Amino acid sequence: MHYINQLLQFWIETDWYFALLMSIMVNIVVFVSTAAILDYAIAGLIxxxxxxxxxxxxxLKLNQKKMEIKNGVVACVIFGVGSLITRELFNQVWPISFVSLLIQLAAFMVFYESYSYFIHRLLHTKPFLKIHGVHHKSVRVTPWSAYSVHPVEAIFIAMSAPIFMSVFPLSLGVALILHIFGMMFTILIHSNYNLIINNTILGKISDSPQYHSVHHLLGNVNFGFVNSFWDRCFKTRF
Incomplete structure (x- = not known):
């Protein structure tokens, strides 16, 4: 924990271009390592x-993974740029109490589930179809498909935390952890892997890839990120 605090403090105080390079590297490492491990593990399990x-x-389509990796790395660069905005907006490195931590987590999760649903719906409207079409080139998804997106869509993703932090306090360390776990979960739901498991919590997690794969197969259904709340409200759940 002390080492993490030192790195965060260094990132806060260093020049913007070095902070940008650090952020890009963290995003690329999380993206490549998580997708590679999951891709390899799934192939072995099956x-x-x-x-x-x-x-x-x-x-898979010809050179699909190559395209997905290239688009994913570009998205990671954009996420790095977005992180510089959070560096200007944060008010503390860590929450002052456990209660404050819970409030921040709950508030951001509610915000992001709503933000991701409505942005996703927006991307399926006529003005954005070509942009979002980059992601939907991956009809049969792979873990690498997660961030195979157009740069404009990557900006929408990157701006989620800065938008939230402009109206609600979010500690920098919490923002970093949420971002990393969000990336890992996004890669998971693009895994195209069906694991049947008799456990309530793990079963819901294992259902997430199937829920999102249906979105890639059919299009205008299953826009939700973590759950189907807004899909149920707007009757877009399949």
Whole structure:
């Protein structure tokens, strides 16, 4: 924890261009390592251990993963730029109390679930179809598909925390942790892996890839990120 605090303090105080480089590297490391490990693990579980299976087992498009990796790295650069805005907006490195931590987590989760749903709906309107079409080139998704997005869509994603922090206090350390776990969860829901498990909590997590894969297959359904609350409200749940 002391080491993390030192890194955060250094990132806050260093020149903007070095802070940008650090942010880009963190985003790329999280993206590449999580996607690579998940991709490798799923292939092994299915082929070697016969555990679970692909939700959509059609062949990938020619050079699909190469395209996804390239787009994902560009998105990571944009996320790094967005992090510089959070560096200007934060008011404390960590919450002052456990209650403050819970309030920040709850407020951001409610905000982001709403933000991601309505931005996602916006991206499916006519003016943004070409932009969001970059992501939907991956019909059969892979873990690498998570951030295969147009730069404009990457900006929408990158601006979620700065928008929230402009109206509600969010500690810098909490913002970083939420961002990393958000990236990992986004990669998970693009895993195209179906693991049938008899556990209430783990079962819901394992259902998330199937829920999002349906969105890629059908289009205008299942816009939610973590849950289907807004999809149920607006009857876009499939």
């Amino acid at each position: 082929s070697k251990y016969k555990v679970g299976g692909y939700i959509d087992d059609r062949p």
